[in-house]
Amino acid sequence: MISGTSIVALSSGRLPAGVAVIRISGPQTRFVVETIAGRFVGERVAMLRKLRAPDGTLLDTGLVVFFPGPASFTGEDVAEFHVHGGRAVVKKVLETIAGFDGVRHAEPGEFTRRGFLNGKMDLVETEALADLVNAETEAQRRFAVRNAEGVQSELYLGWRRRLIHGRAMIEAEIDFADEDDVPGSVSDTVWLDIRSMIEEIDRHIAGFRSAEIIRDGFEVVILGPPNAGKSSLFNALTQRDAAIVTDEPGTTRDLLEVTLELEGIRVRLTDTAGLRDGPGRIEAIGIEKARAKADKADLLLLLRDLADPVDLAIPDTVPALRVGTKVDLLDAEAARDAASRYDFVISVVSGAGFQDLLSEIGRRAADAAGNVGDVLPSRLRHVELLSEASRHLRRALGGHSAGQELRAEELRLAADQLGRIVGAVDVEDLLDVIFSQFCIGK
Structure with missing residues (x-):
């Protein structure tokens, strides 16, 4: 299926840039190339050309590559213009090419769609x-x-x-x-x-669940009572002040989410409102959101302040790591005792236990994703x-x-x-x- 209309679009990234790639595909491609870049443009060879509008106005100087169909990405004649990546340059070149009869601006995915319809790839590819x-x-x-x-x-x-x-x-x-x-x-x-x-x-x-984790991410939710160090851990894991940290209980009222890459896997980390009885109306909404998010998580980090422990009713249907926080406030004997009762004891102040916890999250994410080389x-x-x-x-x-x-x-x-x-x-x-x-x- 070779379309009677040619399409053109910027195929490179955000402007301004050092170089911008403008792609055209369709039956008018060769005519457009020879009009703008001059005759004798080689096939599959990058050639430096002065690019001119049909009235002779100089547009830019750049590389031109011509790919004759059907041996091209779309199966049609395709050309690329590698021009300077200024907004004005790209705008003028696009306007000039789209001004030719039988050429229009491409829609999202239209180059790939033509490749599919012309048998260059199947739907899964x-x-x-x-x-x-x-x-x-x-x-x-x-x-x-x-x-x-x-x-x-x-x-x-x-x-x-x-x-x-x-x-x-x-x-x-x-x-x-x-x-x-x-x-x-x-x-x-x-x-x-x-x-x-x-x-x-x-x-x-x-x-499929492994494929979902690879594509969409491994969900990690931090849960705990107010002032258990959830936001401090969240900031330490993200390496920035993403969450407000104060001594006042209930500072976090809504879900805060960031994305990390651990062991090559996308990890979605969520900080939540502190879980406690008798919260205010707004805080109660945050707590409800926290519990709903926890129910859908792949891993929970259940935090407890070692210096001021508070019992917490937690979900038992989701894999969880019990994490004791603020271990820097304990003496050596109390710290050893805490280490025997928790999966991890950490301090975001001293850094104690932090890397071990981070490594465990990455290991679990990688295990959940399975072998990336598997066909899923x-x-x-x-x-x-x-x-x-x-x-x-x-x-x-x-x-x-x-x-x-x-x-x-x-x-x-x-x-x-x-x-x-x-x-x-x-x-x-x-x-x-x-x-x-x-x-x-x-």
Whole structure:
């Protein structure tokens, strides 16, 4: 599918910058390049050119690279203009290119969408490309790179090929049962493979939580009574004064959140209102938010002031670390006793125990994320379609009384669900949603 309209956009980052990359794709690309940069622009070679408007006005001097289709990112003729990254320069070059007949400004994700529609990548690889652009941590980058290379797609397409083959064998047995070339026991082998595939898909689905942690982060919530040192620990972990710290109880009334990178994993850290009985109306709202946030956490840090301990009713459904704070206020014997009763004893004043606690949070986040090299479902969309495919396979496997024709139909329906993941089957209703997540110029 080669579009009749060309699109142009700034494809590099925020301006001003040292260099800005302006990309154009579509059938007018070669004409635009030869008009602005002059004739004889080589293919896949960066060439220094004076860039001029059609009336001869000098726009800038920069590099031009031309990629003829179909061997390009979008499958169409594509060119890049590497110009100086001033706002006025970029604005003028964009206006000039968009002023050509048949050229318009690109919409978010439109370059990638054209690449998908022209068969340069499938839908899973497209989503992985969006993850790569948005990656903020090393784990996110590695996860996105693996999927962009096609390992996730190959897994789903491999399952789909096995289903298509199995269905063909069953239908051959039905239609040509009297032929010598079609053994009567072929369906037994198919159903053994289907049973194995159900187990493979279910194990794959179970990895979605690890993928969520890689993409969205490991949730850590700090809980404790007022003045237990929650905000002080929060500031120490974030290495800035993100939360107000005072001796007055109930200073923190709302949730405060920051993002860290520990062991290459994104960690979302939340400071909360102090938990206590008889709070004021506003403080009570903060406490309710704290408890709700704690219920959804991956890890709780349960703080207790060692110099003034207060008992605290805590959730027992979420993994937790018991942390004694202000150990610098204790004598040596009391500190040793506290260390035996808590997972960690710390002081943000002296730094005691702080690095050990930080390392443990990072270790737990990494364990929860699992092996970043594993092939995992990276979207809830994938999980829903995989679950539906698994349901069809279970119906096919258990439908002994339904007849081979109906069981083969269940295999077809399962294969279609897998095809929808990679975009091989009827995904028009998904495209606007998926490509709207991209930035303009990508």
